[in-house]
Amino acid sequence: MYVILVYDFGEKRVAKMLKLCRRYLNWVQNSVFEGEISDVRLKELLMYIKMFMKVNEDSIIIFKTASQVFMERQIIGRQLGSTDNFL
Amino acid sequence: MYVILVYDFGEKRVAKMLKLCRRYLNWVQNSVFEGEISDVRLKELLMYIKMFMKVNEDSIIIFKTASQVFMERQIIGRQLGSTDNFL
Numbered sequence: 380m381y382v383i384l385v386y387d388f389g390e391k392r393v394a395k396m397l398k399l400c401r402r403y404l405n406w407v408q409n410s411v412f413e414g415e416i417s418d419v420r421l422k423e424l425l426m427y428i429k430m431f432m433k434v435n436e437d438s439i440i441i442f443k444t445a446s447q448v449f450m451e452r453q454i455i456g457r458q459l460g461s462t463d464n465f466l
Numbered sequence: 467m468y469v470i471l472v473y474d475f476g477e478k479r480v481a482k483m484l485k486l487c488r489r490y491l492n493w494v495q496n497s498v499f500e501g502e503i504s505d506v507r508l509k510e511l512l513m514y515i516k517m518f519m520k521v522n523e524d525s526i527i528i529f530k531t532a533s534q535v536f537m538e539r540q541i542i543g544r545q546l547g548s549t550d551n552f553l
Contacts, residue, residue: 383470383529387496387546408527409474409497425542432543439542440495442470449536455512455526456519459474
């Protein structure tokens with residue numbers, strides 16, 4: 380499946396979250412990751428995140444779609460992350 | 467169409483961007499908006515944004531999909547924005 384993961388973490392945990400997400404997804408912008416990932420790998424990522432995340436302070440939203448073919452991406456302005464295909 | 471709009475703006479322009487996007491989409495998290503929007507309305511929003519955006523400093527990524535039915539959303543931790551339907 381293809382996911383977009385956005386997060387809002389407390390200052391003390393942001394670096395750890397960035398480092399961890401980088402092992403599973405592509406960084407595209409401040410607190411935004413995207414990429415193809417299997418169900419198992421996503422569960423694994425979330426398991427590691429939950430080891431340090433403060434659920435009453437931090438927030439993650441994962442937008443999932445079956446495949447990247449259902450998703451069109453438009454980039455305006457400065458391109459930050461590594462986005463292999465973009466409009 | 468259903469869109470997820472993420473942005474990374476210079477400090478001076480963030481408030482203006484937030485205020486403008488709120489008129490078109492739902493705020494769900496820091497620098498993240500989502501919602502159903504027509505092509506015309508999205509073009510209108512981008513037209514207004516480009517009036518103050520600094521394209522060499524600021525960045526917007528818009529993820530588009532035909533409809534929200536192609537998108538599943540999982541929220542973990544603190545829920546920030548108004549998300550009408552969520553897992």
